[in-house]
Amino acid sequence: MPHHFSALDALAGTPVTKAHATGNDFVMLADADGRYSVDADQVAALCDRHLGIGGDGLIRAVPAHRSHDAAAEELLSTAGLSSTDEAPLWFMDYRNGDGSIAEMCGNGVRAFAHFLLAEELIALEEGQELTILTRAGLRTVRKVAEGYAIGMGIWSFIDPELAQNNASDALVMARGLEDPRPALSISMGNPHTVVALPEAETLEALDLTEKPTVDPVPPHGTNVEFVVPGEPLVEDGVGHVRMRVHERGVGETMSCGTGACAAAAAVRVWAAQDGVDTWAVQVPGGDVMVRFIPRQDGAEDVELSGPAELVMSGTLR
Numbered sequence: 001m002p003h004h005f006s007a008l009d010a011l012a013g014t015p016v017t018k019a020h021a022t023g024n025d026f027v028m029l030a031d032a033d034g035r036y037s038v039d040a041d042q043v044a045a046l047c048d049r050h051l052g053i054g055g056d057g058l059i060r061a062v063p064a065h066r067s068h069d070a071a072a073e074e075l076l077s078t079a080g081l082s083s084t085d086e087a088p089l090w091f092m093d094y095r096n097g098d099g100s101i102a103e104m105c106g107n108g109v110r111a112f113a114h115f116l117l118a119e120e121l122i123a124l125e126e127g128q129e130l131t132i133l134t135r136a137g138l139r140t141v142r143k144v145a146e147g148y149a150i151g152m153g154i155w156s157f158i159d160p161e162l163a164q165n166n167a168s169d170a171l172v173m174a175r176g177l178e179d180p181r182p183a184l185s186i187s188m189g190n191p192h193t194v195v196a197l198p199e200a201e202t203l204e205a206l207d208l209t210e211k212p213t214v215d216p217v218p219p220h221g222t223n224v225e226f227v228v229p230g231e232p233l234v235e236d237g238v239g240h241v242r243m244r245v246h247e248r249g250v251g252e253t254m255s256c257g258t259g260a261c262a263a264a265a266a267v268r269v270w271a272a273q274d275g276v277d278t279w280a281v282q283v284p285g286g287d288v289m290v291r292f293i294p295r296q297d298g299a300e301d302v303e304l305s306g307p308a309e310l311v312m313s314g315t316l317r
């Protein structure tokens with residue numbers, strides 16, 4: 001426990017902000033000059049809900065060319081991207097609350113955009129689009145009436161052979177379930193395992209204080225989404241899903257943006273509802289919308305939209 005205090009000594013005097021997007025909460029750090037290198041212990045200390053500020057994760061907002069992040073630097077050079085002091089490509093350096101690194105965070109991108117705007121690091125009018133960099137690659141942000149619409153890239157099956165039968169590739173067991181249930185593994189740049197439950201009562205009865213077990217064990221861990229299809233599943237052309245999530249590197253969270261996209265994709269596949277492109281995903285922290293957009297190459301882009309809020313700003317002591 002005391003290591004939390006010493007971990008933060010080096011960050012004394014650093015301005016921080018707390019933000020959330022449908023209850024998925026983050027400690028935000030603006031690093032326009034690329035002077036902070038936050039290690040795993042510091043992230044865990046800041047995200048600690050008793051000894052720190054508290055958050056599901058930490059987001060450092062830094063121009064890609066000043067990030068000192070191996071993934072960002074590799075993407076900059078291999079994808080021939082440009083980031084300069086005059087025209088920075090903002091990199092979302094996202095970390096899970098336990099200090100581990102994740103490729104992507106959908107709710108995080110909304111909080112990130114809102115934070116960049118509030119800090120006057122970007123300008124973005126309603127309807128305009130901004131491109132940002134994540135470890136999973138480029139993502140787009142559009143300011144819309146309900147908050148931000150994020151271009152999340154494509155969704156894909158983690159096991160491509162599943163494209164043949166679209167059923168399940170894993171078994172998941174959690175406290176509150178009587179038996180392990182079949183699940184489908186989907187990538188949104190980060191890994192997800194989606195489990196369908198028969199009714200809302202089973203979803204509510206789950207105890208996600210304990211990490212669900214996934215068989216086979218995913219090599220890099222996974223986020224596990226438990227979903228109940230809406231009744232009716234589709235109303236006025238919009239699909240409905242309820243979801244709870246246990247996030248890799250965090251635990252149960254009130255919302256997960258990449259998870260909502262994976263959940264909508266899995267339910268759409270299971271229910272053979274390819275024609276339904278818009279899905280409302282209800283999470284404990286609110287509602288997010290997921291839209292599937294067909295591409296020329298047969299894959300589908302995913303757009304996630306929802307709100308983001310800043311809660312407080314202060315200085316680390």
Ligand SMILES: N[C@@H](CCC[C@H](N)C(=O)O)C(=O)O
Binds near residue numbers: 024
């Ligand atoms: N809450 C996020 C996902 C954050 C990363 C995740 N825990 C992982 O390890 O992949 C979201 O909104 O997408």
